Amino acid sequence: MDLTGYPTDFVADLGFPGAARRFLERRARHWPRLFLNGVPLDDTALGGWQLPEEPDTSESSILGFARDAAMEQHWEDEGYALDDTGEGPFALFYSRYGRPLRAGAITGVAGVPEQVAESVESIGLMLSGFFVVSLLTPDDPATDPFSESVLRDLRESFAE
Template identity: 50%
Template structure:
């Protein structure tokens, strides 16, 4: 399947697995007939859901796909990442664990709910012992599409970053 959607890319710390469980649960609340990986899931099976380990062969070897049900799965097969007649569409999270350290000399563009915390981090260095490279692929650009913006907001909030961030964050 060719990736036709909009990619929002992130570096996420070791909390990613827990955040993804939160994100999956949020999507199930939006879509009670949620399909993950092209298969239906229910609340009971989601209680035990955990992020599958990524294969180390590719840049993004782990993937979790989301759709509202079989009708959207069929739509996805024909149209790729696109909005359907209801203004919703399939989306995915691609991820790869990088078990080596990551450093940045200076963090800029910090956003968050607590202005004091933002001020403390802005301009500081970044040191992570390991991290996940993550790409959220939505049907459209979240800056212009309400559905894609909602998916992005759910993802960011699941990571624990709060809702005061803009759609491009």
């Protein structure tokens, strides 16, 4: 199968495991019969779910999401593509790095009040550890409402 889908990439702070859990909970409310990594996720499994502890590595771990068994099969046949309902499987790839990350200047600040954005625009960034995260949606979130809703849920999971 050819790789399909549209990646949206981020650097996330060490709060990513909590945000990933909140993201999973949001998606489970949208898809009550959610499959996570090919396995149905029931309320019992969701209640105790935590992001698996991963070593500091450059290899990505993956969380694969599908609405139900039919979408899981759709993924096998079509990859990360929209189905007849306008929804599709998606994945969250992540790698944890326990070493510092520094950047010379922050640009393109969004999602905060204008005064906050102006105060951090063009200043340096220092993190003691971080995650590299890639959300792979069926289509471009800028043009596809379903993919946009998945991206919005991920972003809002960091605000809770």
